[in-house]
Amino acid sequence: xxxxxxxxxxxxxxxxxxxxxxxxxxxxxxxxxxxxxxxxxxxxxxxxxxxxxxxxxxxxxxxxxxxxxxx
Numbered sequence: 001x002x003x004x005x006x007x008x009x010x011x012x013x014x015x016x017x018x019x020x021x022x023x024x025x026x027x028x029x030x031x032x033x034x035x036x037x038x039x040x041x042x043x044x045x046x047x048x049x050x051x052x053x054x055x056x057x058x059x060x061x062x063x064x065x066x067x068x069x070x071x
Contacts, residue, residue: 012061015058019055019061020053021035021054
């Protein structure tokens with residue numbers, strides 16, 4: 001991942017409660033195409049779709065980054 005876990009909480013403050021594909025790509029250090037694949041596979045939980053753009057809840061991203069179970 002692009003961000004070290006120790007710095008994650010301070011880095012996450014710059015994002016709103018919903019994160020765009022561009023935000024996720026920047027934060028995780030992966031391509032937008034990979035973000036779309038992960039959204040489609042359900043890695044980030046159920047995304048919200050506004051028109052043609054997806055948004056993912058920041059809490060879901062934090063859960064994944066810290067290895068917390070989403071059940």
